[in-house]
Amino acid sequence: MTEHPYIALCRAVKTRLTAASEIWGQQVGEVPLATWPKPYVQMYYIAGGESNNIIAQDADYDLGIKVVSEDMEESLIGAARLTALLNDQGVQDRPTTYLYGGSDWEICTATQGRAIHIVEPFAQSQFFYHDGHVFSFVLGRV
């Protein structure tokens, strides 16, 4: 049975973001656990699905991927790491090591778009900082 492309994409992104020692450690997911200390990475669906650009199966997704921290400098440094780890990392972007989508899907392109910057108040004079980007991914069936 063919894997759902969204699963393939999320796994590839999470694998890339947790492969080395980063400020967020292994804390990468769609729903951050309450037990996670900051900083962590939250990735979430914005738009996408079947592209219908070609007759074969294809898909494209926009994901919001951001670092959440109690310190804005840290969240911005994390956002820059997200760029380094994900932007232009699809197979057709010709990176050194491309995002691997598994045996059913190829992640053709990975493209950084608009910035995410949210300042979230949570207590008097205290804030959480969310910094990252919208990434657009194009996938094709292997």
Place this chain on the structure above:
Amino acid sequence: MPGFNGNNGYLVIEGTDLSGFITEVTGLEAEVGVEDVTAGFGADGVSQRPKLEKRKGKIIIAYFEGRIPTYIPKLKVGGPYNMVYGPEGAVSGKPKHQQDILVSKLGGMKQTVDKSLIVFEADWEQADQPTADMHAGAVFA
């Protein structure tokens, strides 16, 4: 019986199956000129008859990494190339169009910073009259 909306077309040019690469087949446009054949005195209006028919169309195919060298030469400008087209696939009893074509223009390639799908657009014109004419009701055997 529903109207036809399918995208599972069949397109073979010079024996190479391009079906999986199609993004659009448009036109298959038949044209005919008209000739005034009004004769005699006292006619109140013209009589006209058709001249020779000709067909033309456009094929848009996607650029598939690693495979483009195998099929883009089939749409290189020139010809004639034998084309077989079936909008509902090459299924017995389904419409078939077959004729030799000349590719008069091959272009449309556009590589962009935003990484959109790259396609080629080929305009074709009739090289010879159809051997199977979909407009005349031809079907796959």
